[in-house]
Amino acid sequence: MTFTPHGRHLIAGEWVGGEEFFENEPAFGPAHRFSMGTVDLVERAAEAAEEAFWSYGYASRKDRAAFLTAIADGIEARGADITAIGCQETGLPEARLNGERARTTGQLRLFAETILKGDYLDRRHDPALPDRKPLPRPDLRLMQRPIGPVAVFGASNFPLAFSVAGGDTAAALAAGCPVVVKGHSAHPGTSEIVAEAIHEAVQSCGVHPGVFSLVQGGRREVGSALVTHPRIRAVGFTGSLGGGRALFDLCARRPEPIPFFGELGSVNPMFLLPGALAARGAEIGAGWAASMTGSAGQLCTNPGITVVPEGAEGDAFVAATAAALRDVAPQVMLTAGMARAYREGKERFDSRNAVRPVFTSESGGRMAGPNLYEVPAAAFLEDHALSEEVFGPLSLVVRVPAPDDMVALARGFEGQLTATIHMDAPDTDLARRLLPVLERKAGRVLVNGFPTGVEVVDAMVHGGPYPASTNFGATSVGTMSIRRFLRPVCYQNIPEGVLPADLE
Structure with a gap:
């Protein structure tokens, strides 16, 4: 690896140090020291973002598309170094990091294509009717406009696709909104090298440097200062229910409340119907084992619960799943804290008399082995903790x-x-009765598949009713995610030459 982190923040085009520091905790390789985020850095970044909005928010779609493409180019140019530092910090395998990097650059390019097409603007025009009786109708035009600076919190489990230049950042920049990122302390080196790619794109495209800032680490008050700063107009977050709900409440308590688009986790239930169970239960069990253990189970779409009828065929399915799990070796978790929380979660299941361990394995340090439990439906419904992620x-x-x-x-x-x-x-009959219930419960309903693996396309919804996310009408993946950072504006009797160029 040729990249060595310098450990500074990127604030409106300047790499800035500080007086306090923290070290990353890599799964392997050397630790590096990083400057600690502060409230003052947040202040500087947010004010610079507001200043940048007056040019970037009114830039042409062509210029914004070129900027997004330049960011993707910069990330690809640093591909080998990004994978190397990402693997060191997270313990994720090289193939996973390479795939995630491709997803990150792919969604940047997808948003570039989306804004060039212009459909996202949702332009509408009701022409004037001067002769209408009893009153004339004015000329009315509508278009979506960017909301202003956006705060983005990097996710622990996706160091690229849901972090510095991930989906939230790509959607906000595509909409015309400057971004201030609060980097995740689990992978600050990865955050820094991606920020370098964005910084290079800012310079090559001649964009106002306040369009992007990265604040690394910092105590809780730094995140609080970011979501409560009066210049910030919306927040994108992927993380825990507890942390997300605390930030959501801060956004709601502001003198001027702002939307908080939080993806907070899910157990992603699967329902194994009797025909499929009889025909291919063992095959589904093996597929479930692979899905639940991919990336050490550290995916927000990890299928954590499967509902199965009692009886011999259900028993065979459970046995086949356990057999497949025996071949899964312990894996490195993203942080020591997550590994600790995983062991505590296992203890919660072990402490329930109604819960039967089907397959268990030992986990220690930063390593996590798979575990499978079984519980009767009546006991499950009586104990809410069993439905928690x-x-x-x-x-x-x-x-x-x-x-x-x-x-x-x-x-x-x-x-x-x-x-x-x-x-x-x-x-088919049972599936028809299940579907209306499940579509009220989830943002994406699948048949005969596994939910891990989220396509970045126009039709994708990655969100759902609370507590899966804080806004059931939004998605954080796919081109529709740009809607989070737009608002409709109606233009009445505005003459040509004064109208925004996209409406002329």
Whole structure:
């Protein structure tokens, strides 16, 4: 690796140090020292973002598309170094980092294409009717406009696709909104090298330097200062329910409240219907084992619960899943703190008398092995803690007395990012009854697949009813995510030459 982090923040085009420092905790390789974020840095970044908005927010779509493309080019040019530092800091395998980098640059280019097409502007025109009786109608035009500076919190589990130049940043920049990123302390070196790519694009495209800033690390008051700063107009967040809800409440308590677009986690239930269970239960069990343990289970779409009927075929499915888990070696988790939380989650399941361990493995230090448990539906419904996410490769089988009981159980779930039905042709009637329930519970409903793996396309929804996310009408993946950072403006009787260029 040729890249060595310098440990400074990027504030409106300047690399800035500080008096306090923290060290990253890499899974392997040397640790590096980074300047600690401060409230003053947030102040400087937010004010610079507001200043940048007066030019960037009114720049042409062509110029913004060129900027997004330049960022993607800069990330690709640093590809090998990004993968190397990312693997060191997170413990994620090289193939995962390479794939995530491709997803990151792909969504930047996708947003460039989206804004060039212009459909996202949702332009509408009701021409004047001067002769209408009893009153004439004015000329009315509508278009979506950027809201202003946006704060983005980097995610722990996606050091590229949901962090510095990830989906939230790409959508905000595409909309015309400057961005201030609060980097995640789990991978500050990765954040820094991606920020270098953005900084290079700012310079090559002649964009106002306040369009992007990166504040690294910092105590809780730094994040609080960012979401409460009066220049910030919206917040994008991917993380824990507790941390996200605290920031959401701060946004709501501001003198002028702002939207908080938080993705807060999900158990992503799967429903294994009897026809599919009989025909291919073992195959589904092996697929579930692979999905739940991919990236050490540290994915927000990890299928943490599967609902299965009681009986011999359900028993065989559980046994096949456990057999597949025996071949899964312990994996490195993103941070020591997450590994600790995973072990605590396992202890929660071990302490329940109604919960039967099906397959368990030892986890220690930063390593996590897979675990599988089983519980009757009645006990599951009585204990809310069993439906709470355990971030890591731990999953639960919920056994219902009969297939028809799945509908009632589904109604008891909280909001989810995804819900999955495994079905064959004989299951059609039950699937029809399940679907209306699941579409009220989740932003994405799948059939005969696994929810890990989120396509970055026009039709994707990555969000859902609370607590999966704080805004059920939004998505943080796909081109529709740009809507979060836009607002409609109606222009009445505005003459040509004064109208925005996109409306002329």
